[in-house]
Each structure stands twice: as C-alpha cells, then as structure tokens.
Amino acid sequence: MNIDQLETPALIVDLDRMEANIKRFQGYLDQHGIANRPHIKTHKIPAIAQMQLNAGAVGITCQKLGEAEIMAQAGITDIFLPYNMLGESRLERLAQLARRITLSLTADSAVVVQGLGRAARSAGTTLSVLVEFDSGLGRCGVQTPDEAAELAMTIARTEGLRFGGLMSYPTNAQTDSFVQAVRTRLNAAGLTIERMSGGGTQCMWQAHEHPEVTEHRAGMYIFGDRYTLKHGNIAVEECSLNVLTTVVSRPTANRGIMDGGSKTFSSDLLGLEGHGLILEYPDAFFRGMSEEHGNVDFSACARKPEIGERLTLIPNHCCSVVNLFNQLHGVRNGKVELVWPVAARGALQ
Template identity: 55%
Template structure:
C-alpha cells in the first residue's frame, strides 16, 4: 500500500531516516567515549529499543515502571528508570523487575531511597542507584553537593543497593561544575563516581564538551521534530515521523480545517524564533496551525500564497514528537513511500 492510501490522521515513520538517525547518534557516542543509553519514551516501541541495542547502546532509559515492564517483556535486560519511585506499590513493581533484569534507578531524596531499598529487599537482587542533581532545569534533583554526598553514603550503607554515580537533565555547563565539586567532595570520603549520566537531544552534539560526562540519555533523536530542527541539531530531512492529515473543510478563503486536533498533535509550542502554531505543514510551510480542538486543527492560510483544497492530504512535522507517539495506539512504518507495517505503540499510556 502507498502511504497516501492510509486513513488519516495517522503517524507515519520513515524507516530509512530512523536508521540514519540511530546510526549517527551511536557513531557520535562511540567517537567520544560516551555510553549511549537511549530514552524509549519517544518511540515506546520494543522493536526500536532492540535495534538501538543491536547498534551498540549499552542499555535503555525508561521514565516510568510501565515502560520498563513492556521493555523487559520484550527482552531488554539493562534498564535505567530516570524518574523517582515513591511508595510500596512502586517498590513491589520495581522488585518484580529487578528479579528479571538489571535495574538502575535515580533518587534525590530519602523517601525515594527507602522505596528502592524495599524493592531490593523484596527482590533479593542488587539495584544500582544514581543520585540526581539539578543542572539548572529546576525540576527534580538535589541542589547541593552535600545533599548528593548524604544520599551516596546512605546508598552505600543500605544492603541490596549499589551507588553508581550521578544523573542530571538537561546536561549543561553547570553539570561540569557540579560534577567537579562532587568528585572532590565524595572522593574525599572514599566514594567513587563511576557514572555521570546526562541527557537532552536539543544540545546533543555538544555533550562531549561537558567534562566528566560518561553516559548520554537521548530520546527525540530517533525521529526528531520541529523543536530539535529549531535548536539546530537536525534538519527537516532528518524528521522521521510525520502526522498525515486531511483537509476536511474550507469555511473561508484563509481558513482550513484538518482532521488532526489535540488528540493527534501535541499542544506544546516551539520558540517564536522557530515558528508559530502546533506543527509545521510541509506542503504549506507558511500556513499556521493556529488552534487545536479535540478533533479539529484550524489553519490560518493568510500568509500562504498556495492554499489546500478540501480532500487534500498534508504532512505535519510535530512540535514535540514524543507526545504525538503517546497519543496514538498504532504507528505505520514505511520505506520509499510504501507501507511496511502497522505497529502497536506497546508502551503507550504507561504513565505509572
């Protein structure tokens, strides 16, 4: 089947572009001595996780236990959970995973640490732990080296846990400063920092410049999107996932409606310097997807010299592709304009 025959809205993935993106990132990490641990939250597909591992990745990163469970079921054996686990239910699920595969988790507080310790006790298996620190993103993560030291000491003192190092997101110049101070402080206490895990596709080609980084967690690079193109780390020709949509109405000369709304496209915006609206329409780059209702995408055609007709199909580069993946039960893979397969997004909706 030709991809133009697919019913819309539908995410279509160009496998040749995926393969090129995966190979390029692995080559970058290999060149600079970084361990690649790709984040699967972008694609949520076991097939792609296994391909990343086959190309040389040293393991994968998951954001939630549900994602990790899906990947473990598919045969992935080395998983980092980059999100803090809190409470007995999470401990029981983490324990079940730790019995099957090599698990590493992150903590930034004693409550999360106790959850992981409980999991290790239940599993009778060792769990590696990274202490997360804040590199300026002002999200999770300890904010002082003394806090990192206290957690590292608590991890070392806890049966079943192994202190592996530090983690942050996004990695930046501040990362190097924190790591240098932490190595001096923890080293003075006889504690080795074996791993420093950083991440973020938007500045990925500069990660090797961050002193002390040993591991790279990136996800969006497999597909890229309007945001990573705007950040200068990819070109439009690198974008491997397009949302195909159909123009279903033209109420006025300068307004068109497509069959892709907030249930198909991310509501995330990009920087004004990158563009307006909720995605880039490749056939009509001057059109603006100015509003999203649940099933309607409203296009402003004022600045578009050419205007689409009712029934015309368009391809959209999403602003944030990770969200688009999670909105769809299935994705279609293709080569040279022909459909290869329809794949269930196995880890879709795994928010716990």
Template identity: 50%
Template sequence: MNFQPHADDTPMPVVDLAIVEANLKRMQAYCDQHGLKLRPHIKTHKMPGLAKWQMELGAVGITCQKLGEAEIMIDAGITDILISYPLIGPVKAARLAALARKATLAVVADSTLAIDTAAEAAEAADAPISVFIEFESGGRRAGVGSPSEALELAKRISGAPGLIFGGLMTYPLGPEAAALIAAAQSLFAAEGLAIPTISAGGTPRAFHAHEVPGVTELRVGTYIYNDRNTVGQGAATLDDCALHIEATVVSRPTADRAIIDAGSKTLSSDLTPGGAARGYGLMRDYPEAVIAKLNEEHGIVDLSACARRPEIGETVRIIPNHVCVVVNLHDEILMTRPGAPDVLMPVDARGRSR
C-alpha cells in the first residue's frame, strides 16, 4: 500500500496544502477570466490564514455565515466581509455595530426587520453598512420569492440612514436564478434603481456562473478542500480533495466488518444528496468498503464487497461526504505539503454558530 499516514494519533483531519493551492488558483483564474469578483466563503475552512491566502490570490473579500465567524476574521485583520445570513434583533445589532467600527461590512436581508436591525447597527456604529437582498432560487430556504418583493426592500434600504443598497444575493445558482435575475434587472431599471452587485453562491455550479447573465460576484466555500459531494456532482475529482480523515481500524469482529475510531463526532452524520453514494465517507484505499453506520465514536464498516481488507491497527484515509461540517467538528487540522514539515493548525472559528 502506497499510503503513508501523517497523523501520529487518530482520528485526525489532514490537509494537503499543495492541493489547496491548486484549488484556490483554479477558482481565482476562472473568476478572473470571466470578470467575476470572488468572495470566498470561509465556513468551510474557518481559518484566518487561509482566508488571507485567498485574498492574496485575488479575492475581493470574504463571506462569513455568522457574526462569530466575522469577529474571528476581523480580529485577524480581514476588513472586507459579507455576512450572508439575516441578522435579527437588538443583540445582533449591537454585535454588528461593534464590527462595523472596524471593517467594511455587508449583510443580507429578506425582511423589513432584518433591514431595521442593520440600520440600528449602522446608527450605533456611525458607519455605513451595505445590505443585500437575498432572493430564493431553488434552495427553499431564506430569500424573497419575487423581484417585486426585492424592489420594495431595496427602496427601504436606499431610504434608510446609514445603509447602502449592495445588490442582490442568492444560493444556489440553479436554473431558477437566471430567470429571477433577468426579471429583477428589468424591474429595477424601470424604477431607476441600480443593482451594484449580483452575488451567487455554491461550489457545485461555480464553474457555470458565467453562463448566468447578470452575475457579478461568486461566493464559494467547499472548493478549497472539496469533498465526496462535490466529486459526485461533477465539480471536482478525488484528486482535488485536499482534506481527508485519518482513522485507525480498532476492531475486526468478523471478516466482513471493521470498526474505525471515527464516528459521528468525526465524520458527521451527513449523507450524500439523494443517496448518490453509500455510507458516511469514502475510504480512499478501499473504495468498495462502505462506512455503513456511525455511533458517536465508532464507524462500522461493511467490507463484504472488498477483495482486499484493512487489518486491525491499520490507518485508513477517508474523504468526507460534507467537509464543511467535518471541519467544524475539530479543534485542529494537520497541514501537510510535500517536502515540508507537517504543522498542526487551530480551526479558529469552529463552533461559532451565533
């Protein structure tokens, strides 16, 4: 077997920085080629050092999902941030105001209450805050449902002291997005209201963003590491997956069953969308194996289809189904690069769910 483990102890997430660099440069080159601003989402890696690397390569700023992530990034010196999540209420307004005194901030809204929260923060900070209107384009989660709703909210933003209308934002960049963008552009133009930025997100469709007229900014996160989901959706190959989990086979109760020391607290309980692939991750060196069940600390592996099977004590590497969740489960990640010493790095913004 050619695989040489990096981790002295397991389970451990391990990142190949050479693959990370290739992934970052590929996405930046795509955006540069098509005149798109790249604003990467840091929810995948949660590390200021990687965020700064993305910006050094040409990203215009970063995207955070929660205020807690933005607080970590601003403390590390990153000062151009979009928080792509509706913030509601006075507690969020106070925290947003504290950040607006230190950085250039944008937030999103799909309600008058979210706009009022941003306005309260801008007044308290005595600093402008940009507000994007989120519209729903197939994900069936947050976002207004029509261009007319977006227009009414945009007018409210434009009339609010301290707020700047930043543009429109959506996720995912699916088939519905193009029609909604075109309709919104027509409606806003008729009202004489410019749309400064149209921001779209999602790694699986990232390399098709230029095919949607009107999109000017791309928000992507998973592309930095990739995972089994992005591979299954054709957005990456296994060789583009920069992060894997190193786990140890701790038991072989039967010939067809192995137990690894990576359970739901290591791999998460996420499956691939629509059951496209079986199990809770791909064992890279035993692709016929199925991680069939997870307890908190146990991974139960079905080896019945394997011609070659791992032994007790063997270290195996696993490509996660959904890498963003996996990263958030770990305090540290082992960073590797061929020819350089391995370095254990903290995941600074992990657990920042508020």
C-alpha cells in the first residue's frame, strides 16, 4: 500500500530514517564508551525496542511498570524503571516481573526503598536500586549529596536490595559535581557508584561532556519532532515520524481546517508556537486545535491547499502523539511496509 492510500489522520515512520537515527546515536555513545539505554516511552512498541537493542543498547528504560510488563512479554530481558514504585499490588506485580527478567529501579525516599525491599524478598531475588537526584528540573529526586548518600546506605542495608548507583534527568551542568560529592560521602561507607544514569534527548549529543555519566537514556532521538528540531538535535531531513492529515474545509481565503486536532497531535507546546510543521506549507501557521480539527492559517503561503489535499506534519512532541494512535505505519520509499500496534499505549499503571 502506498501512503497516499492510508486514511487520515495516520501516523507513519520512515524506517530508513529511524534506522539511521538509531545507528547514529548508538555510534556516538559507543565512541565515547557510554552505555545506551533508550527510553521506550517514546514509541511503546516492542519491535522498535528490539531494533535499539540489536544496534547495541545494553537494555531499555520504561517509565511505568505496565510498559515494562509488555516489553518483557515480548522477550526483552533487561529493563530499567526509573520511577518510584509504590502500592502493594504494584509491588506484587514488580516482584513477579523481577523473577523473570533483570530489573533495576530508582528511589528518592526511604518509603520507596522499603517497598522495593519487600518486592525483592518476595521475588527471592536481589534488585539493583539507584538513587534519583534532582539536577535542577524540580521534579523527583533527593535534593542534596547528603540525602543521596544517606539513601544509598539505606538501600545497601536493605535485605534484597543492592545500591546500584545514581540517576538523574536531565544530564546538565550540575550532574558531575553532584555525583562527585556523593562519591566523597560514600567512600567512607565502602560503597561505589558503579552506574550513573543520565538522560534526555535535548542533551543527547553532550553526553560525552559529563565524565561521571556511564549510561544515557534518550527517547525522542529515533523520531525527532519540532522540539528536538528547535534544540538542534536533529535535522528536518532526519525526522522520521510524520502525521498525515487531510484538509477538510477551506472556509475562508486563508483558513484551512484539517482532520487532526488535540486527539491527534496532543496539546503539548513544549515552549513552541503552534502545533506542528506542515512540510508542504512550511510558512503556514498551525494556530489552533479542537479535539478533531486542526486550524491552520495559510495567509503566508503563496499557494493555498484545496479541500481534500493531504498534508504531512512534524508534530511538536513525538512521544505524546504516538501515545494517541492505535497503530504506527512503517514506511519505506512511500510504501507501507508494516503496521505496528502501539502495544504499551495506555499502560499507565
């Protein structure tokens, strides 16, 4: 099937470009001796995770236990879950998964460490737990090297757990000095930081500038989007993910309405103006959305589209867009080669 035959809105990935993106970033990290642990929250598709592993990734990163269960079911055996796991039924599921595959986790409080200890003992295994620290994002993570060192020692003392190192998001100017300060505090206790997991697509090409970082977690690098374009991490001709839409209305000389809105593109702005880049009309401004309508101002375009014309867009945020579709079509040279269900979509728990 040709992509022109797909009903819109449709989500397509150019397989040649995605494969090149996977290879390019793996090559960069290999060159600098940094382990690659890609974040699958971006695609939620086991087959793409397997392509990342085949290219040299040491394992994958999942944000939710439900995602990890689906990836494990598909045969993936090394998963990092850098998310505070809480709740007895969730910890039971975690224990079940820990019996089957190699899991590592994070914690930023003693409450989380205690739960992980119970899960590990229930599974009869040892879980590697990294301490999450806040590098300035203001999300999760301990705030100071003292807290990090104290939590590391709590992990090391907890039956069933092993102190696995440190984790933060994103990797930035604070990362190395924080790790060094924690190391100083842990030396006395005889604990070593064997793994420092950094992350972020926006800082992916600077991973080598941080000598303390031993592995990198990035997600969006396989697709690219307007956010990664803006931050200079990818070029337009390297972006592999597109949304195809159809112009369904031309009510005025300059207004065009297409059949994709916030349930297709998400409302994520990520600091950008507008909701997507229309490749056929780069001067158009995708100015508004309702749930199933995209509202585009074509006034800056010399030629304007006709009703029924198909458009190809780079969305603002690839992760959120894939999460809204049931299927991703893999294409090569304009032909649909395969269809992947977005398997871990909605795996929120």
